[in-house]
Amino acid sequence: MLLFYSTNSNYHSEFNHIKVNLKEALLNGQAPDRGLYMPESFPTISTEELYSYSQKTYPEIAYQILNRYTEGIIPKETLYSLCIDAYNFEIPLEKVRGTTSNYILRLDRGPTASFKDFAARMMARMMSLFICESNEEITILTATSGDTGAAVANAFHNVPGIKVIILFPLKEVSERQRKQMSTLSGNITTIAIKGKFDDCQALVKKAFADTQLKKHIKLSSANSINIGRLLPQSVYYFYAASRITECKAPVVFSVPSGNFGDMMGGMIAMKMGLPIAQILAPVNGNDSFPNYLKCGEYQKIEPSRNCISNAMNVGHPSNLARLISLFGGQMNEKGEISHPADLTKLKEKVYSVSVSDDETQKTIISVWEKYQLLLEPHGAVGWNGYQRWLEIHPERKDIPAICLETAHPAKFPQHIRELLGIIPEAPLSLSSLDSLSEHYKTMDSDFDLFKQYLLDTVLK
Numbered sequence: 001m002l003l004f005y006s007t008n009s010n011y012h013s014e015f016n017h018i019k020v021n022l023k024e025a026l027l028n029g030q031a032p033d034r035g036l037y038m039p040e041s042f043p044t045i046s047t048e049e050l051y052s053y054s055q056k057t058y059p060e061i062a063y064q065i066l067n068r069y070t071e072g073i074i075p076k077e078t079l080y081s082l083c084i085d086a087y088n089f090e091i092p093l094e095k096v097r098g099t100t101s102n103y104i105l106r107l108d109r110g111p112t113a114s115f116k117d118f119a120a121r122m123m124a125r126m127m128s129l130f131i132c133e134s135n136e137e138i139t140i141l142t143a144t145s146g147d148t149g150a151a152v153a154n155a156f157h158n159v160p161g162i163k164v165i166i167l168f169p170l171k172e173v174s175e176r177q178r179k180q181m182s183t184l185s186g187n188i189t190t191i192a193i194k195g196k197f198d199d200c201q202a203l204v205k206k207a208f209a210d211t212q213l214k215k216h217i218k219l220s221s222a223n224s225i226n227i228g229r230l231l232p233q234s235v236y237y238f239y240a241a242s243r244i245t246e247c248k249a250p251v252v253f254s255v256p257s258g259n260f261g262d263m264m265g266g267m268i269a270m271k272m273g274l275p276i277a278q279i280l281a282p283v284n285g286n287d288s289f290p291n292y293l294k295c296g297e298y299q300k301i302e303p304s305r306n307c308i309s310n311a312m313n314v315g316h317p318s319n320l321a322r323l324i325s326l327f328g329g330q331m332n333e334k335g336e337i338s339h340p341a342d343l344t345k346l347k348e349k350v351y352s353v354s355v356s357d358d359e360t361q362k363t364i365i366s367v368w369e370k371y372q373l374l375l376e377p378h379g380a381v382g383w384n385g386y387q388r389w390l391e392i393h394p395e396r397k398d399i400p401a402i403c404l405e406t407a408h409p410a411k412f413p414q415h416i417r418e419l420l421g422i423i424p425e426a427p428l429s430l431s432s433l434d435s436l437s438e439h440y441k442t443m444d445s446d447f448d449l450f451k452q453y454l455l456d457t458v459l460k
């Protein structure tokens with residue numbers, strides 16, 4: 001059975017013994033030493049099996065990959081039906097008109113119209129299975145800048161044994177994003193915090209660290225600190241490569257990044273043997289990672305900067321601890337590096353650049369004019385990052401490049417209208433929200449208030 005270690009433990013003997021299986025890693029969310037769980041080793045996939053993926057459907061590929069991690073924990077047939085059930089929507093891979101080898105992978109056709117559905121839907125199904133086995137009740141706390149909350153709320157809605165509490169910054173999410181969370185009710189509670197995303201995240205972190213809460217409530221996380229978010233996010237890399245090169249020749253992926261959970265899915269795919277030439281992880285104005293690659297010193301951005309690609313407004317990406325661990329280093333939850341990573345090797349595999357709001361907007365306009373390609377702000381950061389990489393590596397222009405579009409343009413109708421003069425057509429999942437009634441609570445950013453609220457609602 002595959003075990004998971006904590007990124008805080010490898011150099012500290014005190015916690016060296018903490019290794020858990022997937023079930024515990026998922027239910028704990030974060031390791032007790034506040035590190036993040038990582039697989040002890042990566043199962044590799046033979047080239048023969050990789051080649052066979054071009055003939056398989058998305059749920060079949062998901063089953064093959066995830067089974068490596070769930071063996072001994074989830075029976076094969078059960079996992080297979082979870083995959084069929086979770087991935088019941090389209091995953092368009094569009095060739096960009098007029099290019100020979102550029103593609104857009106649209107990960108925005110799930111029920112909440114962002115790529116977060118891929119992970120949330122699988123994680124909810126796995127957690128529900130584990131909860132049923134153990135007869136426990138669990139409360140999932142999640143801070144969101146918009147898309148995570150929506151995907152998690154939707155995926156966990158009406159799952160027995162699980163309560164979900166979502167904190168979002170009152171003034172920083174769009175109306176549609178808010179309605180995706182606040183119209184569900186039942187086991188989903190939504191709280192608007194009078195503050196920024198960082199305040200929401202700080203409240204959640206404090207709750208995890210609070211010993212009194214821990215005694216009364218079994219808390220878990222659905223943020224991308226949970227390894228259950230990352231494993232399913234490796235699958236679409238295999239899927240996309242199988243459709244373009246049958247996994248026989250390397251491809252480049254450009255992944256617009258905030259907390260770096262999405263790009264870590266790509267790193268996992270690479271570790272499992274998928275031929276990836278390089279992963280591009282462009283960011284918005286929150287540029288702590290490209291600065292780190294440049295100078296080897298890490299400095300988080302505090303407070304995080306507000307950019308139009310709002311789901312990527314992250315000043316200290318939590319998954320960097322995992323990335324650095326993969327390259328032999330160690331970073332704790334505060335962003336302090338106690339053991340440096342092999343920066344040369346890291347840069348061979350990963351490229352990053354900061355894309356400003358102005359460049360993002362110009363990209364949305366230029367790809368529309370040049371290719372009739374409709375991108376929203378996050379996807380535009382991804383495309384721009386690829387162009388910047390090409391400027392440095394013109395010799396690599398023939399390597400097939402897949403840019404991830406992580407949200408549906410109709411989630412950002414006002415930006416698209418201002419820039420292009422059109423209103424993107426909303427999928428039914430978004431347009432049907434307009435007439436539903438909302439239930440959410442508004443709260444000051446105050447831990448004592450929040451804690452009392454948790455005790456009152458969860459224990460009642």
Ligand SMILES: *Cc1c(COP(=O)(O)O)cnc(C)c1O
Pocket residue numbers: 114115116147148224256257258259260261262263311312378406407
């Ligand atoms: C969450 C999100 C991102 C960033 O993904 P990370 O895994 O946090 O790097 C990018 N785009 C959209 C639309 C998102 O919702």
